[in-house]
Amino acid sequence: MGSVTPLPSFPPIRACLFDMDGLLLDSEDKYSICTNAILQKYNKPPLPWSIKAQMQGRPGASSGKIFFSWAQLPISQDQYIIEQTELQRKHFPTVKPLPGVERLLGDLSVAKVKGEGWKVHIALATSSHAANFKLKTDHLQEFFSVFEGHRRVLGDDERIPQGRGKPLPDIYLLALKTINTSLPPGEPEVKPEECLVFEDSVPGVEAGRRAGMRAVWVPHPELKTEYNGREAEVLAGRTGEAGEVDIHDLGVVGDGWAEYLENLENFPYEKYGIVVEKEGKL
Known part of the structure; x- marks a missing residue:
């Protein structure tokens, strides 16, 4: 029998870093509704998941370049954005949390690091710009209260260099920096390998892996189908x-640095050295 390479021994997770669209909220479905309404208006086919998969998680400019190259619409990009924005203003305020998310965030708000007693820190790292973030979250203020204001990194954050959005690691490294610059006195800085990135998109998983962090991939069922047989590449960030x-x-x-989960219900805290002793606040 051949030898089996043992998986590495990981330190407990001290920080959980979250994407938002399609991971915390069902906003990816709202994006599809808006996009397909415009495509139908101009007699184009619906957006296939083979294209949507490439767009997910990326900054708006990068995502738009992929979309417009595929769609070949008979209108300018400026006109498309006008029509898209109108539809998004209607649909984004209706987004809701995905299964298991409220429980998970509530638990993490009171969770401790196994063997250390430190609080598990959480931060948000989303490619959504501030205006769209507001549309999606204004009706979910309590839900998002677990993310302290200074630990929310948005897609138009000026600290992220131009052209360095996902799948490059900058947004997650910045999210970690927001944690490390606001730690309680005496607590040592959190290292990248002590971070767990939660992502639904393939570029997002790659961003987390490039940042030297562990990752949990929770894709839309249609996206999972798109990558059937390539899951190991996705988890390694090698697509x-x-x-x-x-x-x-x-x-x-x-x-062993990343794993696939169907959803965020019944999250395996113990596997990551996270201790939840009492019910969370959500």
């Missing part, structure tokens, strides 16, 4: 979403 940039930062297939 090539960012091209040949910083390839030394990628994971290795089967390295």
Whole structure:
């Protein structure tokens, strides 16, 4: 029998970093509704998941380039954005949390690090710009209260260099920085390997892996179907979403640093060294 390479021994997770669209909220479905309404108006087919998969998680400019190259609409990009914005103003205020998310965030709001007693820190790292973030979250203020204001990193954050959105690691490294610059006195800085990135998109998983962090991939069922047989590549961040940039930062297939979950219900806290002793506040 051949030898089996043992999985690495990981430190307990001290920080959980969250994407938003399609991970915390059902907003990816709202994006599809808005996009397909415009495509239908101009006699174009619905957006296929093969294209949507490439767009997910990326900054607006990068996502738009992929979309417009595929759609070949008979209107300008400016006109498309006008029509899209009108539809989004209608649909985004109706988004709701996905299964298991409220319980998970509530639990993490009171969770401790196993063997240390420190609080588990959480931060938000979303490619959504401030205006759309407001549309999606104004009716969910209590839900988002677990993310302290200074630990919310949005897609138009000026601290993220131009062109360095997901699948590059900058947004997650910045989210970690917001935690480390606001730790209680005496608590040592959180290291990247002590962070767990929660993502639904393939570029987002790659961003987390490039940041040197562990990751949980919770994709839309249609996206999971799109990557059937390639799950190990996704978890390693090796689907090539960012091209040949910083390839030394990628994971290795089967390295145990990431896993797939169907949803965020019944999250395995113990596996990650997270202790939840009492009910959360959500």
